[in-house]
Amino acid sequence: MSKIRRIRLKTKKYIPVPGTSPGSIQLYEDALKPQITVYSYNSDEFYSEKINSIDELEIQIEKHKELHRWIEVKGIGDADLLTYIEKKFSINKLVIEDIADCRQRPKLDEYEDYLFVVSRMLYVDEQLEIENEQVSFILFPKLLISFQENYSNNISPVINRLKGGKGNIRSAGSSYLLYALNDLILDNYFTLIYKLGDELETIEELLYRRADKSLMFQTQNIKREMISIRRAAWPERDKINDMIRSDSKLIGKTSRTYLKDTYDHTMQIIDLIENYKDLTTSLIDMNLTLISQRMNEIMKVLTIISSIFIPLTFIAGVYGMNFAIEDPKTGKFLNNNMPELYNENGYLYTMGGMLIIAIAQMIYFWRKGWLNKS
Structure with missing residues (x-):
């Protein structure tokens, strides 16, 4: 069975410059160059265009204005693009700063003409490491702009649903697309948690065979990962709750109804995390107990051997x-x-x-x- 290694944290990649003014764009040193795709759709039509420059994006934005549109940006390593989007859609500088600073916790910020939403997407990458990626959304009445740190294809199921045109994905507006993306992000939490749960079951089986300190270290690593997942899941729950209770007209009635189901998912995720975190503590305690018991068995054998040889040694010593x-x-x-x-x-x-x-x-x-x- 494949083992999941430690979470790869990205805090060391970002070193803020002290004294910079609020709203300044500070990019990571290894931030990826943007890959932009514009999706235009309604109940009957769907168009997908790859964008290679800001000029092409300008043309595409002016095109299909009667349709709902989704501008998907993968990679945030272009300050000019972020500045263009800020000016084109009159977005607050603090929003652009939060998009570039990928250390944000999940949240909902309401503005007069748009909503700003931040999510943490957790998944296992090709190297079997847990990736903690920020995904940011800006929601307008008929437009959704998304920003991803990496080029991962974890949101491809939503894109496939858009292409297929089944269900409410095309007819319920941009807020429903925002719901679908957030719901998919939380579904990845379940996948990750169940993988860690399988690891814990394997560790438990190995403990019954033979306790070992390496199993304790592995269990402690999983506990750390659970704590990291919980650190993202709790604000995700609060964010979804804020979206449900928001008075903004940008969130449609259909979307608000489905967001309640997403809120239930966040509660299930938190319950699973707490249960598995308690299980890791129990496994660590059991491992220590079994190791101590094995040591007691060894000491008992040595004590019995010593007890047998004490009188024999006494006799040999006397006649010696x-x-x-x-x-x-x-x-x-x-x-x-x-x-x-x-x-x-x-x-x-x-x-x-x-x-x-x-x-x-x-x-x-x-x-x-x-x-x-x-």
């Missing part, structure tokens, strides 16, 4: 003193010395006695149940 009963030079009889030292077969008698003592101790330990494997 070699206090003879007779002085070998003068032949004088020495009182209170070892009379057994020169007895015939004394070695065999001593070894036999030591064997009997060892067997008697083993029988005693067995009757006490100390030799049973607990």
Whole structure:
């Protein structure tokens, strides 16, 4: 089974410049160049255009004004593009700053003519690392602009639904498209959490076979990942709740109804995270307990062996003193010395006695149940 490694955090890539004015655009050093696609649609029509320059984007924006449109921007490494969008649609500079600064928490900001929405998209990339990507949305009455950090294709199911034209995706307006994208982002949370849950089940099975500190370290890493997911899921819940309760006319009635289902999904995600986080704590405690129990078993075996050899060592030590009963030079009889030292077969008698003592101790330990494997 594939293992999920630590979450790849991006905080080190962004070093803000102190003293800059609010609304300044500060791009990451390795920010990707934008890939732009414009989708124009209604119930009967659908058009998709790849954009290679700001001039082409200007032409496409003026085209199909009677249709709903979605400007999809993948990569935010072009300050000129962000400045163009800011001026073209009269967007607040602080919104553009938040789009460029990809450390934002999920939120909803309401403005007079548009809504600004931030989401955190979590998924497992090709290197089996958890990617934490910011996705930003600007919602107008008939236009949605989305910004992604990377070139990932995680939102392709929504694009396929747009092409297919089934359901409300084309007829319910731009706010419904915003709902569909946010709902898809949260569906990826389920996929990620279930992958981590499978990892925990594997760890639990391995613990029953043999506890090991490496399993504890792996469990702790998963716990860290769960905490990171929870850090994104809680504000996602609050953001969806704000969208449901918002008085903005930009969010249609149909979209608001479906957002309630998305809110239920956020609650399920939070419950799953809390359950798995508690499970990681239990697995760590169980691992420590099993390791301690195994150490106790080892100490018990060593104690039994030591207990058997203590009397044998005592006997060997006593007769190792070699206090003879007779002085070998003068032949004088020495009182209170070892009379057994020169007895015939004394070695065999001593070894036999030591064997009997060892067997008697083993029988005693067995009757006490100390030799049973607990």
